[in-house]
Structures are given as C-alpha cells and as structure tokens.
Amino acid sequence: MTIIFSKKCEYGLQACLYLAANKKDEVYTSDEIAKQLKIPKEFVSKILQSLTASGLISSKKGKNGGFSLAKDPQKIKLIDIVAAIDGLDIFENCVLGFPNCSSDTPCPVHNKWGELRTKAYQMLTEETLDVFKETTLTKINNL
Amino acid sequence: MTIIFSKKCEYGLQACLYLAANKKDEVYTSDEIAKQLKIPKEFVSKILQSLTASGLISSKKGKNGGFSLAKDPQKIKLIDIVAAIDGLDIFENCVLGFPNCSSDTPCPVHNKWGELRTKAYQMLTEETLDVFKETTLTKINNL
DNA sequence: GTAAAATCAGATAATAATATCTGATTTAAT
DNA sequence: ATTAAATCAGATATTATTATCTGATTTTAC
Numbered sequence: 233m234t235i236i237f238s239k240k241c242e243y244g245l246q247a248c249l250y251l252a253a254n255k256k257d258e259v260y261t262s263d264e265i266a267k268q269l270k271i272p273k274e275f276v277s278k279i280l281q282s283l284t285a286s287g288l289i290s291s292k293k294g295k296n297g298g299f300s301l302a303k304d305p306q307k308i309k310l311i312d313i314v315a316a317i318d319g320l321d322i323f324e325n326c327v328l329g330f331p332n333c334s335s336d337t338p339c340p341v342h343n344k345w346g347e348l349r350t351k352a353y354q355m356l357t358e359e360t361l362d363v364f365k366e367t368t369l370t371k372i373n374n375l
Numbered sequence: 376m377t378i379i380f381s382k383k384c385e386y387g388l389q390a391c392l393y394l395a396a397n398k399k400d401e402v403y404t405s406d407e408i409a410k411q412l413k414i415p416k417e418f419v420s421k422i423l424q425s426l427t428a429s430g431l432i433s434s435k436k437g438k439n440g441g442f443s444l445a446k447d448p449q450k451i452k453l454i455d456i457v458a459a460i461d462g463l464d465i466f467e468n469c470v471l472g473f474p475n476c477s478s479d480t481p482c483p484v485h486n487k488w489g490e491l492r493t494k495a496y497q498m499l500t501e502e503t504l505d506v507f508k509e510t511t512l513t514k515i516n517n518l
Numbered sequence: 519g520t521a522a523a524a525t526c527a528g529a530t531a532a533t534a535a536t537a538t539c540t541g542a543t544t545t546a547a548t
Numbered sequence: 549a550t551t552a553a554a555t556c557a558g559a560t561a562t563t564a565t566t567a568t569c570t571g572a573t574t575t576t577a578c
Contacts, residue, residue, distance in 0.1 A: 293526075294576060310484070330389070332517075341507075371482050417537065
C-alpha cells in the first residue's frame with residue numbers, strides 16, 4: 233500500500249474543512265459531521281477529540297453540544313492539522329527509507345525529492361481554510 | 376503516521392538500487408543484501424521473491440544462487456519497482472481521502488496536488504537505475 | 519430534578535502491515 | 549550420493565492502524 237496521510241489525518245482534514253465551510257458560531261456534532269462526510273462516526277469523534285486537545289478545535293459538551301473551529305478559518309492552515317495528527321515526519325524522513333538521509337549522506341533521490349517535499353509543504357502552508365470553503369461545499373454535496 | 380511508500384516498497388527500491396550498483400553478472404543472496412542494507416533478511420527475501428515473480432529481478436536457486444536484476448539497469452526505472460510493489464494508487468487517489476476526486480468533482484486541493492503528483496511521477500519515471508550507482512554506493516557505505 | 523443528547527475516556531475488536539519461522543525444493547561442489 | 553547453501557512457499561507472530569463499543573460525565577430543556 234501507499235499512503236500520504238493516515239486515515240486519521242485525512243478525516244481530520246475533511247472535518248476541519250467541513251467546519252470551516254459552515255457557520256462560524258454553530259457547533260456540529262460528530263454524528264452530523266460523520267454523516268455529511270460519509271465517514272465512520274466513532275472514529276471521527278475520536279479524531280475531533282484529539283484535535284480539541286491540540287487546540288485546533290473547540291468543543292461544547294452536553295446537549296446541543298458539538299464541535300467548532302477554535303480559531304477563524306483564516307488562521308488555520310492545512311499543515312496545522314497534519315502536524316497535529318500525523319506530525320511532520322513526512323517532510324524529514326527519506327523517501328527511500330534510508331536512515332540519516334541528508335545533504336551530507338544523501339540517498340540517490342535526495343535532492344530531487346527535497347524539492348517536491350518543499351513544494352508540498354508550501355502548498356499545505358500558504359493557504360488557510362477559508363480559501364477552501366467553496367470547493368469543500370461542492371465536494372461534500374457530491375459525496 | 377505518514378508514509379509515502381510502504382516498507383516493502385522502500386526495501387524493494389533499496390535492494391534494486393543495490394543490485395544496480397554492483398556487478399551485473401553476479402548474483403547476491405538475500406542475506407548479503409540484507410546485511411549490506413541493514414534491513415531484515417527474511418523480509419527482503421520475500422520482497423525479492425515477489426519482484427522475481429514480477430519479472431524485474433531474476434533469481435538463481437540452489438547453492439551459489441542469489442538475485443540479480445532481470446534487465447540492464449538502464450532499462451529499469453524507479454516507478455517500475457513502485458508499480459510492482461505498492462501499485463500506482465498514490466498517483467490516483469485523493470490526498471485528502473475524498474472518494475471520486477477528479478476534475479469534475481475536485482477536492483479543495485485537487486489541482487495543486489495534481490501538479491506535485493505529476494512531478495513526483497516524472498521523477499520516478501525519467502531516470503533509470505544506472506544513474507544512481509554512485510550515490511547508492513556512497514550511501515550504503517555510510518550506513 | 520429528570521431526561522435527553524452530547525463530549526469524553528478507556529477498553530476492545532478487526533484489519534492490515536511488518537517481520538519471522540519452518541520446512542520443502544533446487545543446485546553446485548565434493 | 550551426500551552435503552551445504554541457496555530460493556521458494558506457506559504458516560505464524562508481532563505490531564500498528566483503523567474502527568467500534570461501553571459507560572461516565574457534562575449540559576440543556578422541560
């Protein structure tokens with residue numbers, strides 16, 4: 233198999249995009265988020281809990297409770313969510329699995345891959361969640 | 376966790392690079408390859424077997440047996456090994472895990488990610504194993 | 519204050535990836 | 549022929565990821 237982000241991370245990204253695309257001051261239950269995104273509800277519930285612990289999401293307990301973004305969508309980047317869930321190892325580890333891959337002892341594709349990695353990092357860093365509102369809504373409506 | 380290629384694939388790539396960097400007409404045992412690359416020998420043995428089944432590697436059974444590349448290093452690309460082990464899903468599946476991500480129903484990062492994916496694909500496609508001989512040897516000597 | 523609906527915490531289950539083991543078969547050298 | 553050294557095939561073990569379950573706690577509404 234081949235993975236970029238773990239399922240946890242994918243679902244976390246989807247959930248945050250969902251929250252960013254919806255009303256700022258409303259909370260959404262994990263059940264509702266799961267239903268909208270068509271992903272397992274207990275699983276996304278766990279993920280939202282951990283993102284709450286990380287401070288990216290805030291939660292309201294009890295009846296009429298749910299989840300919302302902890303900050304403005306303009307202040308959250310995709311990389312924040314990735315960092316909170318999967319960590320940033322992907323941007324450090326060797327793509328061929330060699331240990332200690334660096335410019336001193338580079339693997340055969342170290343430099344070329346480095347460029348790509350940098351671009352991927354930039355992609356996840358330069359734009360904030362608010363930019364994705366429209367496409368997120370369209371995408372979800374077509375699920 | 377975050378992964379690009381599976382361990383299987385990483386080790387497969389390493390092993391093929393190792394074979395490409397060494398003498399064309401000699402065979403190398405899985406034990407030797409494992410020792411040189413400092414990776415688990417039974418595991419790499421399995422991987423080499425499956426690459427033999429795929430036709431990328433050829434094997435010689437019995438005493439003094441071992442593995443060698445089935446073709447010239449100039450005729451093998453990294454993508455061939457990736458395709459044989461992990462498959463090419465990574466170049467098709469949505470990075471955010473959305474189903475049916477396409478230009479019709481794109482996810483929020485569909486286009487930007489598409490570019491990166493294309494470049495990664497090119498990187499794995501445009502160069503053949505022989506190009507990596509030197510860096511492979513240096514890297515292995517520093518393990 | 520009671521009930522309903524939610525998060526939360528921790529345990530458990532199911533599945534997939536990684537790694538190892540056992541024995542059979544093949545081949546070369548003596 | 550016998551032995552040693554290798555691939556090969558299939559089973560097993562280990563670990564990590566993904567998913568679900570159970571019950572406790574929190575909060576709102578009546």
